[in-house]
Amino acid sequence: MIKTINLTKNFGDFAAVKNLNLDIKKGEIYGFLGPNGAGKTTTMRMLTGTLNYTSGSVIINDMDLRKNELKLKSIMGVVPDEPKMYENLKGFEFIEFIMGIYNCKKEETQKRFEEICEAFSIDFLSNYIGDYSHGMKQKLMVSSVLMRKPDVIFLDEPTVGLDARSAKILKMLIEKYKNEGSTIFLTTHILEIAEKMCDRIGIINKGEIIAEGTMEDLKKLSTTGQNSLEDIFLELTGEDEISDIVDEI
Amino acid sequence: MSQLTLLLKYSFKNKVRPKKDKYGQEKKSSAMSGVFGYLLPAAVFGIFIGFLFFMTFQNLNIPLADFGISSSFSLMDIFLSISLIGLGIFFFISYSPSIIVNLFDSEMTGILLTMPVKKSTIFLSAAVDSLLLSGLSLGMMIPLGVIYPIIYGNSLNLSIPHMIFSFVVMIISLLLFIGILLGVSLLGGIFMSNFMGKTAAKKLSMLAYFGAILLYVFAANFITPDKINVSNAEVLVNNLKNALGFVLSPLWPHTHFLGAMRGSFISFLILVLMNIVIYYLVFLLTRNMNMISTGKKIKEKKSDYKVSSNPLLKKDLKLLFRDSQSLFLLLYPLIFPFILFFTGSINMAFISIMFNFIASFYASFLSVMMIMEERKIWPNPKLYPIDTKRLIKSKIYIPIIIFAGEFLILDIVSFFFSGFESLIFGLIMLIPVLIILIYSSLVGAKMFFKNPKRDVKQKNILSGKETITLEGLSIVFSLGIFIPMSALSVYIKSGPFWIFEKMSPVLNYLILLGIPLLLIFLLIYLCKKESKELNILLEKEE
Numbered sequence A: 001m002i003k004t005i006n007l008t009k010n011f012g013d014f015a016a017v018k019n020l021n022l023d024i025k026k027g028e029i030y031g032f033l034g035p036n037g038a039g040k041t042t043t044m045r046m047l048t049g050t051l052n053y054t055s056g057s058v059i060i061n062d063m064d065l066r067k068n069e070l071k072l073k074s075i076m077g078v079v080p081d082e083p084k085m086y087e088n089l090k091g092f093e094f095i096e097f098i099m100g101i102y103n104c105k106k107e108e109t110q111k112r113f114e115e116i117c118e119a120f121s122i123d124f125l126s127n128y129i130g131d132y133s134h135g136m137k138q139k140l141m142v143s144s145v146l147m148r149k150p151d152v153i154f155l156d157e158p159t160v161g162l163d164a165r166s167a168k169i170l171k172m173l174i175e176k177y178k179n180e181g182s183t184i185f186l187t188t189h190i191l192e193i194a195e196k197m198c199d200r201i202g203i204i205n206k207g208e209i210i211a212e213g214t215m216e217d218l219k220k221l222s223t224t225g226q227n228s229l230e231d232i233f234l235e236l237t238g239e240d241e242i243s244d245i246v247d248e249i
Numbered sequence B: 001m002s003q004l005t006l007l008l009k010y011s012f013k014n015k016v017r018p019k020k021d022k023y024g025q026e027k028k029s030s031a032m033s034g035v036f037g038y039l040l041p042a043a044v045f046g047i048f049i050g051f052l053f054f055m056t057f058q059n060l061n062i063p064l065a066d067f068g069i070s071s072s073f074s075l076m077d078i079f080l081s082i083s084l085i086g087l088g089i090f091f092f093i094s095y096s097p098s099i100i101v102n103l104f105d106s107e108m109t110g111i112l113l114t115m116p117v118k119k120s121t122i123f124l125s126a127a128v129d130s131l132l133l134s135g136l137s138l139g140m141m142i143p144l145g146v147i148y149p150i151i152y153g154n155s156l157n158l159s160i161p162h163m164i165f166s167f168v169v170m171i172i173s174l175l176l177f178i179g180i181l182l183g184v185s186l187l188g189g190i191f192m193s194n195f196m197g198k199t200a201a202k203k204l205s206m207l208a209y210f211g212a213i214l215l216y217v218f219a220a221n222f223i224t225p226d227k228i229n230v231s232n233a234e235v236l237v238n239n240l241k242n243a244l245g246f247v248l249s250p251l252w253p254h255t256h257f258l259g260a261m262r263g264s265f266i267s268f269l270i271l272v273l274m275n276i277v278i279y280y281l282v283f284l285l286t287r288n289m290n291m292i293s294t295g296k297k298i299k300e301k302k303s304d305y306k307v308s309s310n311p312l313l314k315k316d317l318k319l320l321f322r323d324s325q326s327l328f329l330l331l332y333p334l335i336f337p338f339i340l341f342f343t344g345s346i347n348m349a350f351i352s353i354m355f356n357f358i359a360s361f362y363a364s365f366l367s368v369m370m371i372m373e374e375r376k377i378w379p380n381p382k383l384y385p386i387d388t389k390r391l392i393k394s395k396i397y398i399p400i401i402i403f404a405g406e407f408l409i410l411d412i413v414s415f416f417f418s419g420f421e422s423l424i425f426g427l428i429m430l431i432p433v434l435i436i437l438i439y440s441s442l443v444g445a446k447m448f449f450k451n452p453k454r455d456v457k458q459k460n461i462l463s464g465k466e467t468i469t470l471e472g473l474s475i476v477f478s479l480g481i482f483i484p485m486s487a488l489s490v491y492i493k494s495g496p497f498w499i500f501e502k503m504s505p506v507l508n509y510l511i512l513l514g515i516p517l518l519l520i521f522l523l524i525y526l527c528k529k530e531s532k533e534l535n536i537l538l539e540k541e542e
């Protein structure tokens, strides 16, 4: 469903993403794991058509992204890394706007949205978005995406700013959408999310995939026989000497 | 105090942060030119109002004693008081909420509160910061203050040194008077911050702009001398007595301002005392002020969602009309002509020039502001299944269509004041008006995308140089097209005049019709060019 071929992004001299080759099947939850600045958001932006790539190609639903941008954008749902929305709109006006712009079927979408609101206990729709906290914005952003029931869902660190209850609900919703046939690409730096939710995990560091596979595959990669994803992750990203660093301080 | 200067210095530095040019070199841009560019139309307006007031008040400097009322004030004082009350109230209702908006909107407030900085200092720095944009009505008081001693002094036949002295007194009392207005607004801001959230404060300042516009039109209508009914002397005297009791009551600060300018030492002292009391109160009250937004939550369920067939337009219009600054820019070009209508100087040619100069500059400004709304949440709008070029270009056309509509309204109103001829003239003018609007909006948008990484928090999005370029272009094209066109209309109506008497009719038409036509064709060509360049810039944008 999501495929990239030698996808590369340079910011000037700096290569943020290098020769990325992904192949994500339909109905899969793919976790993109990496430390801060690894290139997760950059990859996400290229996949969703908000950032031009330097070279390579992106193929979604067997269509080239560059050639079918608008068509693909209408089947994608994206929760970006920052829930930025028009501050001078009220919550429900933003929802109306999204319904309009994606040409949603009204009754169906509204019903789904109301259910999601119920789950997230969203009760602030008549207030201006400018007065929301980060968590409130994130909830609204997530609901505005999920209510459309997109075929491909991208989530960039979706649990940041959510309370434990809402984060749990989000995880359950993602499972539900997967079971109903959506393909899900999610980035995170939280290992627990990757470990528990994702069918496959790709570990990215400094713009390159350094390991990929199911949880089982990754465990086999560990040279020191580590079992938790945390240790594997730290070993692979070369940060296993952190205890030495901490001691120095 | 030193903390306050430090805060202001850094908030100012933040505004003039050097921008990078396209080669990545740091460019210095002066804050003053930005401020200047923004205030230029206001200054044009202020000077115009000054003249208007001068012409009006000159004939009104009639002592009330002449009407048999025992008072040292004159008719002028009554009318001046009405203007000062109006301007003062407007300043209060626009400035107080804007302090709150500034205070609650700023990320710095939260950080500063955790630092050992006095609350009154934080509050004052937010207040000074927001003064610039609310300063319009204060600026208009300056011409009033200047004109008063001129007219009053003239009537007393003062000698030159006396005149200079009275000017110095005027300046000091004007400062004291403005000090009172500022102080009262600060108190208002402190009071409102107790129950008003950021958005409510924004809405209130928006309403204030509406009020101001109505007020200007109303006041301009009211102060026209021929509106004063002199035929019925008894009614007039009675009205004046009532007016005097209200508008020049000693409870108003402006009564003492006028008094001080007329040489009353007691009034001057009262002004000084009022300042001291008010600022002491500001200091006391800010010490335990709540500086975090306390907007209340509305819990109301929405049962039916309305999905528009043009969601983008609906959203753009909502944002445009909800932002007090853009709303003001939208209505501003109408204020001028309406004042002209009511004061009786109805000349569609002059109105066209003034409207065009202001509207074309503001159209580009509004387009940039609307583009900025998308930039604030960038790159999220690129997720929409809409062509990004279309998304941006719609921002260019919306202000143009609104202003063209406003021009049509003016044209229709001018029909009622000065008949059919004016209507036709306006309709013909609509074509160049539209083209100039399109051109300046395109130029504005192009300027924006030449250097798209701008500070989204800042009010003056365009730099001073860019603003002045835009204003220059709109002035040159407005004058270049409308002066020959109106001369042509005079020529057609009443035959050759001025240098045209000496030239052949063919040459006359060639000049009067040729220059505007040439400029219009030039503009059409330039529009195409700008549009192409904008497309190229938008392709590159990510």
Ligand SMILES: Nc1ncnc2c1ncn2[C@@H]1O[C@H](COP(=O)(O)OP(=O)(O)O)[C@@H](O)[C@H]1O
Pocket (backbone or CB within 6 Å): A011, A016, A034, A035, A036, A037, A038, A039, A040, A041, A042, A043
């Ligand atoms: N617009 C940009 N210009 C220059 N460098 C960028 C830009 N966006 C991201 N980068 C750099 O690319 C790298 C990857 O960033 P990002 O994809 O945001 O990381 P993360 O994995 O934390 O989401 C970082 O080093 C960041 O500094």
Ligand SMILES: [Mg+2]
Pocket (backbone or CB within 6 Å): A040, A041, A042, A081
């Ligand atoms: Mg990121």
